[in-house]
């Protein structure tokens with residue numbers, strides 16, 4: 001690559017969240033001079049900082065499962081993958097395992113054949129095994145998810161789980177912001193640069209391709225490659241670049257609440273609990289430090305979806321109604337759980353695509369790429385997505401016609417083939433998606 005003066009780079013990456021930092025690391029390793037620009041004061045301070053950082057493989061499509069399974073290995077080998085020190089230490093991979101509850105018509109029916117195809121290690125537990133391994137869970141099923149305001153919420157269970165699908169390799173990352181900082185340090189160690197408090201206000205073009213960006217203070221920085229990794233602001237950057245209308249799949253920001261409750265007395269959920277996907281009650285939970293439990297939502301139809309037009313202006317206070325709904329849903333599964341008076345949790349934005357599957361692609365503007373639409377489910381895939389984006393950008397910049405001949409990337413750890421055409425911007429909406437955080 002070229003020897004670049006300070007205001008010109010081979011690639012500008014808009015955003016320094018977990019995916020933007022991963023794209024930088026992988027491009028820098030290939031010899032590209034990279035600059036990440038972020039309007040916040042440090043890496044991973046955007047939606048990444050509030051991520052639950054759960055690492056699991058139960059997606060609804062072959063491609064979704066394959067990429068997530070390849071992603072496991074990056075987290076298990078985090079220090080080896082980074083090959084760089086961080087003065088703040090490395091984020092830890094907490095390999096607690098996942099249980100996906102099985103019920104008639106449940107998500108496991110899609111997932112099991114995909115696990116077999118991809119060769120994801122798993123165990124099928126019956127309810128006795130479930131009771132032995134995680135004794136704190138009730139096994140009732142409750143029909144279509146509803147809200148606590150609905151009398152049906154309080155009715156006796158309608159039926160029973162039919163066991164659980166256990167994946168021993170999954171877990172969560174101890175600190176998503178630190179993991180991003182680790183990637184920043186790794187990218188810097190191979191020549192990548194980061195600039196903070198730097199807001200991109202315009203994406204410039206010249207001679208039919210992208211030419212660089214202009215910051216809100218008027219600074220112009222040039223690059224023949226610009227990558228939009230702006231998380232919930234992805235649609236704003238696409239509009240700046242003039243590519244928003246040309247993409248078949250669009251992205252929008254969705255408000256999402258996650259709640260933190262203490263483990264019930266006598267239960268050490270931090271050490272004995274695991275990540276749990278409960279589509280019967282439309283929640284997911286995982287252990288959290290301080291013997292807490294973190295509760296997220298699978299966005300059931302009965303809950304209002306709050307789409308946000310301006311990602312810089314949304315209500316970031318935990319609401320009484322959603323706190324009650326999510327905590328009471330877990331209390332149905334874990335009857336000894338109390339509902340604390342003090343609400344604790346976070347509110348942040350998902351960058352949701354039309355089919356809850358990300359867009360990892362080029363655009364109609366030559367040199368302008370997108371790694372967007374992470375739909376509340378791509379923290380885990382950030383390192384592998386960074387690798388795939390670097391392969392894609394490098395192939396296209398060297399003449400590959402990805403639109404007619406989609407690039408297939410071979411996973412470094414598993415050797416699995418990942419067809420990047422699956423993530424293209426002009427796909428039809430994928431009918432196999434769960435249209436939820438499960439992807």
Ligand SMILES: Cc1cc2nc3c(=O)[nH]c(=O)nc-3n(C[C@H](O)[C@H](O)[C@H](O)COP(=O)(O)OP(=O)(O)OC[C@H]3O[C@@H](n4cnc5c(N)ncnc54)[C@H](O)[C@@H]3O)c2cc1C
Nearest residue numbers: 015017019039046047048051052053054200231374379380
């Ligand atoms: C509450 C919550 C829970 C989640 N839980 C999980 C989970 O358990 N597992 C999982 O795999 N995924 C999860 N996700 C999703 C995952 O966290 C995201 O997919 C991932 O963090 C997105 O990373 P990113 O780098 O694309 O975006 P972000 O981290 O949002 O980074 C984008 C960056 O772009 C910057 N930016 C935006 N506009 C501009 C501009 N004009 N100029 C300069 N900079 C700009 C922002 O400041 C921001 O730092 C969750 C997400 C949320 C919100």
